[in-house]
Structure formats: structure tokens, C-alpha cells
Amino acid sequence: MFSSLRWKLTKAYTIWFLLTFTAILLILFFVFRSILFSIESKELQDLLENEKAAYTDGSVVQEQPYSYYTSFFIPESGKIKIFKKEERLTPAFLHYSKNARKNLEMADLQSADGKKLHVIYGKIPIIENGKKKGELFVVKDISHVHEQTERWFFILFLIGLITGSVSLLIGSKLAGRAIEPVKENYERQKKFVSDASHELRTPLSIFSASLQVMEEEEKERLSPFSAEVLKDLKDEMKHMNSLITNLLTLAKSDSDSISIEKAVFSFSEMTSSVIHQYQMKEKGLRKFRLEGPDDDPCMAETDKTRVKELLYIFLDNAVKYTAKDGEITLRYEPDHRSKHLVIHIIDNGIGISEEDMPFIYDRFFRAEKGRSKKLGGSGLGLSIASGLLHSLDGKIDVNSTPGNGTDFTISLPVLI
């Protein structure tokens, strides 16, 4: 329980860290890209102005500090004029120029020798006498800056991953330390419950035995009122006994010390005897049905006693929460391929309301306290069942419609 809490805390912490880190990295990447774009586009605009001046009034193109650029004029009709040629850049961009729709943009190109080029280009239409003659292009290779940026971000990403792993370790350590006091407290409480239950058992069995003796010896001499009191005492004693047994089971399941003694047995045989017991007990009252494959003994390897305990919890509940003329079905379906046994305990009783559903496995939870008290029980059955299921590696699911009935579905990986 605590290791899963610790793992959850660590996971939450690490996911939070990684998400924040990725968000920061992405924001940084886009900010950096837009800064790069604005610097590069300013330089490109200078170049374009220069080239345009040179083209229109024949002035000399000033010597540019930027080496990797190409400029050319693509006329509406006629031959392309190249002013400055770059070995890789020029043919690659001429090929791309049909797609160049924006006036200023970054683009990825592929040179003839297969190299990836990252460029920024700008274009200006040249208009003479009100007529468009063509477009003047300036393209600058910014691959080196781009590669550098990518490299830096890759390094940052790696640093993030390493930091993430380190924070996972540190987080796990911190989470472990943070839950230590809670764990100690919990262990102490658990020990208290277990010790108290053990201590209570002896006086209770003495009480119980004394009541038995009293009833046997004094039966004839007791007034009707005293006989009633004695009966109530015995009922309460029974209730207390089962409560203490349940508390002990829960204390054991909390410390994962429910012992599982595996043995091979036929599940079909076991359930028929269990259902037979209920049929005998409920004679003339609720109908019990057993549904399973006729010709399959459903050989299982697990702790028979624990599985029986589990069935008793669900069947007792089904009896408790179903009217006297109701019907209870135990259906089991073996899945030999996945070695799972799926068991349904279905009743047509009062059902569980949607509001109560999230709490039915909680300790001491009972829907409609008033009615439940009359029915007996202490709200520990289903929490014990989930502890048992945990020890048996099983799963549970429940479907219920108030007024119509409930279907508890258990899946156990026990078939051989």
C-alpha cells in the first residue's frame, strides 16, 4: 500500500517536472525561432533592397558580408537571370521557387547532392510601367544557424532527460521520507487493532461460554423478560465475534500477511457444495441457482478456503439485500486460454444506488444505516473481499440497478 503511494507520488512529481520542462523547451524553441527569423529577415530585406536597386537603376551591387546567398530574377516570360550564384543553393531554390508563395519565409530544401538546406527567402515583384515584369528573389542559406540551434536544443533535451531521471530518483527518495511518519503511525495503528482483537477474543469466548452455561442451567427459571435479554446478549456476542474476526482479517490483509495455501481442486464441485448449503438454509425462501459448464470440473490451483470465504461474503450479501422470495444466481465461466475464472454473483434484490457505489468497499460503510442495522453485518464484508482478491490477484467489478438487483463479477487467474 505504501509502496504504491510512494510510486504514485514519485510519478506525479516526475510527470509534473517533465511536462513543465517540455513546455519551457517548446516555448524557448519557438521564441528562439522567431528571434532568428526577425534577425535574418531584416538582413534579407537589406539584401533585397540592394538587389532591387541594382536591377532597376543598374547601380553596382554593394559587397555583402553574407556569403551564402543567391539572387535571381524570374521574369513572367523569358529566361531567368541569375545575379549571384551559389553552387548548392541556386538550383535547389530554383526548383522550389514555384512553391514560394509568401514574400518572406523560412523553408527546407534539398540540394541536388541530397543535403538538407534550411533557407530564408524574400521576393519583390518588379513592376515597370504599371506592368509586372517578374519577381526578384534573394535566398539565404541559414543551415548552419539552424543546425546549431537544433544541436543546442537536442543537448538541452538530453540534459532534461538526465535531470528528469535524477529527479525521479530524488523524488522517490523524498516521497519515501515524506510518507515515513504516516507509515509508522499506520503500522502502530494496525498493530493496535490486531493486538486489541486478539486480546478481546479471550474474554469474549469466556462470555460466550458463560452465556451458554447460563442458558442451559437456568433456562426453566428465567422470566420471559430475562430470556429475551439473554437472547439479545447472545446475538450481540455473535455480532461482536464476527466483527473481531473481520477486524483481524483486515489487519492481516493490510500487512499483506494473508496466507495463501495453494492446492488443486475442482471449482465446480466446490461451488455445488456451497450452493447446496445455501439451498438447505434458505429452504422455502430465496431461490439459489448455479450456472456453469456441465462437463467441465474447472480445475483450479489456489487457496480453496480463501475462495470460499470470498463466495460467502458475496452470497451472504446477496441474501441480506434480496427479498425473501428473490432469486440468487452463482454463474461461473472458465476461460482456459487466459486461465481465468469469471464468477458472477447475481441477485434481484434492492440494488446499490449510484451515490453509494463509490463507497461500498470502504470499511464500515453501509448504505441506509437504519435498515442495514436490522440486517446485521458491520460494513466490513466487501473491504475484506477486496483484500482477499488482492491476495489472490483477482479483480472485481459491479453492476447494479436500484430496485432491480446487483451483479458482482469476480475474475480470478486460477485455472490450470
Ligand SMILES: Nc1ncnc2c1ncn2[C@@H]1O[C@H](COP(=O)(O)OP(=O)(O)O)[C@@H](O)[C@H]1O
Ligand atoms: N448484493 C448487494 N445488494 C445490494 N447492496 C449491497 C450488496 N452487496 C453489498 N451491498 C451494499 O454494500 C454495503 C457494504 O457491504 P458489506 O461490506 O458486505 O457490508 P455489510 O454487508 O456488513 O453491510 C452494504 O451495506 C450494502 O449497502
Ligand SMILES: [Mg+2]
Ligand atoms: Mg456483507
